[in-house]
Amino acid sequence: xxxxxxxxxxxxxxxxxxxxxxxxxxxxxxxxxxxxxxxxxxxxxxxxxxxxxxxxxxxxxxxxxxxxxxxxxxxxxxxxxxxxxxxxxxxxxxxxxxxxxxxxxxxxxxxxxxxxxxxxxxxxxxxxxxxxxxxxxxxxxxxxxxxxxxxxxxxxxxxxxxxxxxxxxxxxxxxxxxxxxxxxxxxxxxxxxxxxxxxxxxxxxxxxxxxxxxxxxxxxxxxxxxxxxxxxxxxxxxxxxxxxxxxxxxxxxxxxxxxxxxxxxxxxxxxxxxxxxxxxxxxxxxxxxxxxxxxxxxxxxxxxxxxxxxxxxxxxxxxxxxxxxxxxxxxxxxxx
Amino acid sequence: xxxxxxxxxxxxxxxxxxxxxxxxxxxxxxxxxxxxxxxxxxxxxxxxxxxxxxxxxxxxxxxxxxxxxxxxxxxxxxxxxxxxxxxxxxxxxxxxxxxxxxxxxxxxxxxxxxxxxxxxxxxxxxxxxxxxxxxxxxxxxxxxxxxxxxxxxxxxxxxxxxxxxxxxxxxxxxxxxxxxxxxxxxxxxxxxxxxxxxxxxxxxxxxxxxxxxxxxxxxxxxxxxxxxxxxxxxxxxxxxxxxxxxxxxxxxxxxxxxxxxxxxxxxxxxxxxxxxxxxxxxxxxxxxxxxxxxxxxxxxxxxxxxxx
Numbered sequence: 158x159x160x161x162x163x164x165x166x167x168x169x170x171x172x173x174x175x176x177x178x179x180x181x182x183x184x185x186x187x188x189x190x191x192x193x194x195x196x197x198x199x200x201x202x203x204x205x206x207x208x209x210x211x212x213x214x215x216x217x218x219x220x221x222x223x224x225x226x227x228x229x230x231x232x233x234x235x236x237x238x239x240x241x242x243x244x245x246x247x248x249x250x251x252x253x254x255x256x257x258x259x260x261x262x263x264x265x266x267x268x269x270x271x272x273x274x275x276x277x278x279x280x281x282x283x284x285x286x287x288x289x290x291x292x293x294x295x296x297x298x299x300x301x302x303x304x305x306x307x308x309x310x311x312x313x314x315x316x317x318x319x320x321x322x323x324x325x326x327x328x329x330x331x332x333x334x335x336x337x338x339x340x341x342x343x344x345x346x347x348x349x350x351x352x353x354x355x356x357x358x359x360x361x362x363x364x365x366x367x368x369x370x371x372x373x374x375x376x377x378x379x380x381x382x383x384x385x386x387x388x389x390x391x392x393x394x395x396x397x398x399x400x401x402x403x404x405x406x407x408x409x410x411x412x413x414x415x416x417x418x419x420x421x422x423x424x425x426x427x428x429x430x431x432x433x434x435x436x437x438x439x440x441x442x443x444x445x446x447x448x449x450x451x452x453x454x455x456x457x458x459x460x461x462x463x464x465x466x467x468x469x470x471x472x473x474x475x476x477x478x479x480x481x482x483x484x485x486x487x488x489x490x491x492x493x
Numbered sequence: 494x495x496x497x498x499x500x501x502x503x504x505x506x507x508x509x510x511x512x513x514x515x516x517x518x519x520x521x522x523x524x525x526x527x528x529x530x531x532x533x534x535x536x537x538x539x540x541x542x543x544x545x546x547x548x549x550x551x552x553x554x555x556x557x558x559x560x561x562x563x564x565x566x567x568x569x570x571x572x573x574x575x576x577x578x579x580x581x582x583x584x585x586x587x588x589x590x591x592x593x594x595x596x597x598x599x600x601x602x603x604x605x606x607x608x609x610x611x612x613x614x615x616x617x618x619x620x621x622x623x624x625x626x627x628x629x630x631x632x633x634x635x636x637x638x639x640x641x642x643x644x645x646x647x648x649x650x651x652x653x654x655x656x657x658x659x660x661x662x663x664x665x666x667x668x669x670x671x672x673x674x675x676x677x678x679x680x681x682x683x684x685x686x687x688x689x690x691x692x693x694x695x696x697x698x699x700x701x702x703x704x705x706x707x708x709x710x711x712x713x714x715x716x717x718x719x720x721x722x723x724x725x726x727x728x729x730x731x732x733x734x735x736x737x738x739x740x741x742x743x744x745x746x747x748x749x750x751x752x753x754x755x756x757x758x759x760x761x762x763x764x765x766x767x768x769x770x771x772x773x774x775x776x777x778x779x780x781x782x783x784x785x786x787x788x789x790x791x792x793x794x795x796x797x798x799x800x801x
Contacts, residue, residue, distance in 0.1 A: 232616050232618040232619070233618060233619045233621075234618050234619060234640065234641070234643075234644035234647075235618065235619045235620050235644045235645075235646075235647035235648030235651060236619075236643065236644060236646075236647030236648075236651075237619075237644075238619050238620065238621055259616075260616065260618065260619070260621075260622060261616075261617075261621075261622045261625050261626070262618075262619050262620070262621025262622035262623075262624070262625055263621070265621060265622075265624075265625040266621055282598070282616075283597070283598070283616075284598050285572065285573060285574045285597075285673075286573040286574060286578070286579055286582075286597075286598075286599045287579075288573070288579065288582065288583075288598070288599035288602040288603070289573065289597060289598030289599040289601075289602065290598075291602055292598050292599070292601050292602035292605070293598060296605075296625075296629075305673075307574060307672070307673030307674075308574065308673075312574070312575075334672055334674065335670040335671065335672050335717070336572060336670070336671045336672055336673065338616060339572075339614070339616075339670060339671045340669070340670040340671075341637075341638065341639040341667075341669045341670065341786075341792065342669050342670050342710075342717065344639050344786065344791070344792055345639075345667075345669050345719060345785075345786075345791060345792035345793055346791055346792075346793065347791055348785070348789065348790050348791040348792075350639055352616060352618070352637075352639070353618065353639075353644075374704075374705075378791060379707075380703055380707065380709055381703040381704050381705045381707070382703075383704070384704045384705075396710075397670075399703075400704060401701040401702060401703060401704070401709065401710075402701070402702050402703075402704070402706075403680050403699050403700060403701050403702065403712070404699065404700070405680040405681050405691075405699065406680055409704050410680075412676060412679065412680065412701050412712070413672070413674070413676060413679075413717075414674075486673060486674075490684075490685070490686060491684050491686070492674065492684075493673050493674045493675060493684055493685035493686070
């Protein structure tokens with residue numbers, strides 16, 4: 158007899174209203190987005206929504222039975238809390254289906270002011286154990302946790318049995334090596350903070366230099382992140398995917414991680430069996446064409462699993478960073 | 494008690510690195526006997542595999558520190574994922590009679606409702622978060638290392654009437670990132686489970702350099718720190734004025750008693766900040782000082798301009 162699964166929610170990125178419509182049309186059950194400021198962790202130029210755009214987008218999504226989740230998931234520095242408070246107020250007024258929060262102060266304000274507003278715990282909160290998740294659930298009435306990308310599938314299954322809320326897990330896209338919400342590397346090199354400003358490796362601080370031999374070096378601020386021989390596929394410079402040397406390795410090596418993308422399409426049935434309620438695709442900074450291709454492929458894969466068929470795994474490799482993919486931490490503890 | 498009335502003091506954060514257990518013990522014995530610090534944080538915050546190595550000395554170290562007039566606080570594990578991590582977090586947080594500093598959400602699960610500290614690896618950036626934590630029992634909060642002066646000042650101002658003291662790290666390598674992967678093991682071609690404690694080779698961490706040979710970062714197991722050493726001795730008077738009452742030193746293989754004495758002199762107003770800076774310069778580690786985060790600049794930079 159074929160195995161039966163609970164139908165998971167496919168949660169897709171929307172960097173712009175156009176991307177949101179594309180994701181909904183391609184089969185997203187839910188889309189997530191943010192406002193045009195530092196209240197969300199993808200505060201990039203040309204990205205995100207005005208309140209009016211969010212309102213229109215809610216209409217578009219709801220008319221097609223898709224949910225809209227708003228990320229208000231960065232950490233307001235003291236003296237600037239109003240910006241985050243305003244974001245919560247607008248989200249509640251417009252009737253988003255859920256708000257994704259990371260900061261305890263923001264969560265506390267939202268829970269107390271809008272008890273009916275559904276809260277999801279952002280990956281930025283770094284809740285990686287049942288105890289931490291239970292703490293957030295009890296304190297703020299969190300209904301769903303977005304898990305850090307550091308757990309194995311076996312650990313997720315175990316965790317599922319010990320927490321009172323739903324689980325959302327990343328299945329595809331860019332994979333940061335550091336625990337989300339606990340990384341100041343960008344601020345160290347550039348003066349802009351991932352937690353407070355919502356940026357990682359900002360483009361304004363990225364430099365590319367060609368030398369006489371045709372090598373391409375990439376820098377973030379003054380720091381060389383990598384050096385590519387002619388013809389090598391040069392990645393966007395992020396500190397946790399750079400090559401460095403140390404006493405144990407005089408040859409330059411990827412000290413943290415290679416420039417790879419997460420692709421868990423092969424693990425979909427395992428994740429669904431482990432109790433993952435929502436499957437999340439990273440990439441609010443990506444193009445509409447990318448969103449369309451990835452969402453459509455995963456829509457089909459999830460539907461195949463639900464129908465008891467082996468998922469026809471579309472070739473997503475071409476869409477991954479540096480055209481290289483990994484199952485990251487999810488497959489085995491040996492990743493650590 | 495309002496912040497203005499709080500006496501300023503120097504504190505010593507937990508040893509972040511994998512020191513030989515006897516060396517770890519003897520370090521704290523000397524701190525207990527000689528260092529002018531009010532509070533000493535002990536315990537393993539980076540890797541649960543290391544904890545059993547120093548555990549046999551907890552009692553003796555805590556006793557000696559208490560005898561030396563220091564308040565002892567156990568600092569909890571910062572990244573709790575595996576069964577071993579969870580067991581360690583529970584063990585530290587549920588031990589009777591100890592004050593605990595929470596470094597992750599799982600610790601708060603155990604500590605809420607009773608007096609506790611909150612560590613710099615928790616994300617406490619604003620007054621709303623301070624108020625929430627004070628409401629569940631936090632008595633002291635050490636702010637994240639990347640907080641700029643402007644935000645520290647605003648936070649102190651907005652939480653002045655709460656029964657919470659604010660602490661800021663003022664010396665030592667700055668913790669920049671945590672991961673589930675052990676980068677010490679990776680540098681040696683191993684994994685976290687097969688590490689054979691290779692981190693013990695680097696008592697101040699393993700330096701990572703860029704391909705063009707610029708020293709950049711420091712690896713300590715799952716933790717990444719700055720290569721530069723934070724030094725906010727010149728900023729102590731400004732921090733004091735804002736309402737920060739506790740000044741944390743992060744331990745290194747330096748003369749920490751001497752460094753504590755210098756900072757204590759500045760906190761108590763007995764030593765001019767410029768004089769203290771010159772003294773620290775002479776005791777300098779084999780790496781530059783940095784103070785960028787405080788000045789709202791890249792964290793690795795050294796800034797001489799004052800903020801206030």
